[in-house]
Amino acid sequence: MGHQRSKQGYFPRAVLAAGLTWLVLTFQGLVMRAFHRMDFEMIVTISVVTFLASILAGLAVAALVRNNSLAMVVLSQLVGIALVGFAARY
Secondary structure: OOOOOOOOOHHHHHHHHHHHHHHHHHHHHHHOOOHHHOOHHHHHHHHHHHHHHHHHHHHHHHHHOOOOHHHHHHHHHHHHHHHHHHHHHO
8 A cells, every 4th residue: 555645735735734733733622621611711712822833833844744645734733732832831
């Protein structure tokens, strides 16, 4: 079984990486909170921070990884997790 090669341009790859990264980071951020402590402000904050981190991660990784879509998405998620961790610390 061969590796999947992507012949897409930069923008579709960046959208794919950022979109999937945002879904994973938002889901992870919301699941890790207790439901009785969840309010609208926390949901919006989690969504906005993960959205910004996923955009930055998706754009950066799409520029570096060109041939393998799976590696691009996984690396984008790792960079996104690091960005969210950095934002949560400061």
